[in-house]
Amino acid sequence: MSDQNSRRTPRPGRARKRAIREQAARTGVAYSVAAQQLEAVGLQPGETLSSYGRTIYPIGSDPHRQLLVERRERRSFAERVTDTRRAATLPDGRAQHLVERFPPTRGSTGTGVGPLYSGEGRQDLLAMVYIVVATESPGLLPDVGDLVWVAEMGEDTALDTACAELDHEARRLLDRKPVALWSAIEKALAAAERSTDWKIRQEALRHAALLRTMMSPREGYVGELYVEGLPVTGVRQILDALLIVAEDGHAPGTRVRLLDKHHEGRTATIIGAGWGSSGPPVGYLVWLDGAKTPLSARADQLVVLAGQESLPR
Helix, strand or coil, rough: CHHHHHHHHHCCCCCHHHHHHHHHHHHCCCCCHHHHHHHHCCCCCCEEEECCCCEEEECCCCCCHHHHHHHCCCHHHHHHHHHHHHHCCCCCHHHHHHHHHHCCCCCCCCCCCCCCCCCCCHHHHHHHHHHHHHHCCCHHHCHHHHHHHHHCCCHHHHHHHHHHHHHHHHHHCCCCEEEEEEHHHHHHHHHHCCCCCHHHHHHHHHHHHHHHHCCEEECCCCCCCCCCCCCHHHHHHHHHHHHHHHHHHHHHCCCCEEEHHHHHHHHEEEEEECCCCCCCCCCEEECCCCCCEEEEEHHHHEECCCEEEEECC
16 A cells, blocks of 8 residues: 555656756756756746747636637638738738737736727727838838738738738837827828829828827817827737747736846736847836836746646747
C-alpha cells in the first residue's frame, strides 16, 4: 500500500519543472533562462512576461464579443474570400473589415475599465486616417493589383502583410494630438476633393461631411453644448490588436499584473500599446483595477495572467 501511495504522490519539484518547460516553449528561450524568469518575477504556471507571446482576443467578461469572434472563425472559405475582397478595397472596405474583425467589448466589471474597441464613427475615422496616409505618404499604399490577387486567398493575415506599412503608419498618425490629427484629416480630404478621379472626389466629399458632423457641437441632457470628438481611442485599439497579429504582443483587454516596485502585485488591464520603429510593443498603457486614470508600463514590467487567449493562434 505504501508503494502505491508513493507512486501517486507527485515528486518534489515536478510541477516547477513542468512550468519551466512550458515557459521555455512559450517564450522560445533556453530552459535555464526560463527558470531564471520564473524565479526572478514569481511567474505562476501559464503566466508569461508581456515581453513574450501573443494575445489577440483576450478572454473577458463580455460573452457577446466572444460569440462574434468565434462565429467569425467558423466562416466558410467563400465567406472569407468575400470578406477579404472587401478588405482589399481602400479606404472604406478595409476600415469596415477591421471594425468588424475587432468588435467592441463592454469592459470588465469591478476593474474600472470601460468599453474597449468602441466609439461611434470608428469605421469613418479609420477610413479618414487611411486617406491621410495616402496624401502624406503615397508610397506606403499597396499596389491595387497585388491586393486583388491576395484577396482571393481568403486569408486575413496575407492581406495584413500586404497592408503592413499602411497600417503601421495609420497607427502612428493616431498618436498625434487631437487638433493636429483633425487638421491633417481636413487637409487630406481637401486635397482628395480636387482629385481628377470622380470616385475619390465623391468619397472625399462624403467623409468631409461626416467629419463636420463628428466635430459639430451637440446639446446635452441639460442643454449644455459639447463636442463628441473623434473615436481615436477605439480606433487606436483596433490597430493595436491588428499589428499584434504579425508582431506579437498583447492586445487591449489583456489582464496583467505589475512588477514595478510602486505597484507590484496589482492587477490591471491593457488598454493600449506603445510601438517602436519595429517589432512588438515596447510598452503598454494599463488601467489598474479600481484606478481612475491609466499609467504606462514597459513590457518587462508586466506579467500576463494565465488563460488569456480565447482562440488558437
